[in-house]
Amino acid sequence: MHIVLSLGGSLVNTENGTDTEYLAKINGIISKCIAKGNKFGIVVGGGFAARKKANKLRTKGKNEFECDEAAIKITWKNAKSVIAALGGSAYPKVIKDFYKARKLAMHNNVVVMGGTIPGITTDTDSVLLAEAIGAKQLVNISNTDGIYDSDPRKNPTAKKFDRLDYHQLIHIACEYDTRKAGENFVFDILACKLIARSKIETHFVSGHSLNDLENAIDGKAHNGTIVKEI
Ligand code: UTP
Secondary structure, rough: EEEEEEEEHHHHHEOEEEOOHHHHHHHHHHHHHHHHOOEEEEEEOHHHHHHHHHHHHHOOOOHHHHHHHHHHHHHHHHHHHHHHHHHHHHHHOOOOOOHHHHHHHOOOOOOEEOOOOOOOHHHHHHHHHHHOOOOOEEEEEEEOOOOOOOOOOOOOOOOOOEEEEEEHHHHHHHHHHHOOOOOOOOOOOOHHHHHHHOOEEEEEEEEEHHHHHHHHOOOOOOOEEEOOOO
């Protein structure tokens, strides 16, 4: 069964560069899950390096398309680091379009992508990959350990949801957008709408809890948030 992992770039690269130690741990979990019969599509984000690059280009007068273009190249670089960490388990090249990913997913245990086109994010890419390869389960791995009713970084009493349906998630993503302009919700609104149209069960877990990650892949209870039809 195919599962898509959306791996936040901030887990792959930090201010200190690529976190190879962390990627080795991810490899451990993926290898274990492949042995259980799972196959994976992985979409890797841009993280700190992408944000830094885009900000630098903006100050030089580059437009948003050009900033996205540069950020996408960094997601590809991060995706390459993930492939290297996975040893022989993954198709050895970063895949840059969904049609190719669909073909390659048939014959490989793991296919790895980064970004695709300007104007979207790797959240949306991960859902499109899930649709393309027929995955019905997606695990979003980031620095945030679930979906909250308000920003947990700002509100210490923010409440984490164990479970939401698609429409509740879309509602929260929209509210968050209007309330906190300029700040990112954990999953972008287009990605939220796409999981709803295809009924893709989506698990939001902290990348720092490998136990939660493994449980999410196995479809077991975890400390993050599960979004599905209730
Ligand atoms: P993400 O924002 O998806 O990476 O892509 P991330 O690091 O997982 O996310 P955060 O910031 O930690 O939450 C990084 C940037 O790459 C460009 C966008 O500029 C995006 O902000 N991008 C990514 C695209 O333009 N198109 C894509 O398909 C993917």
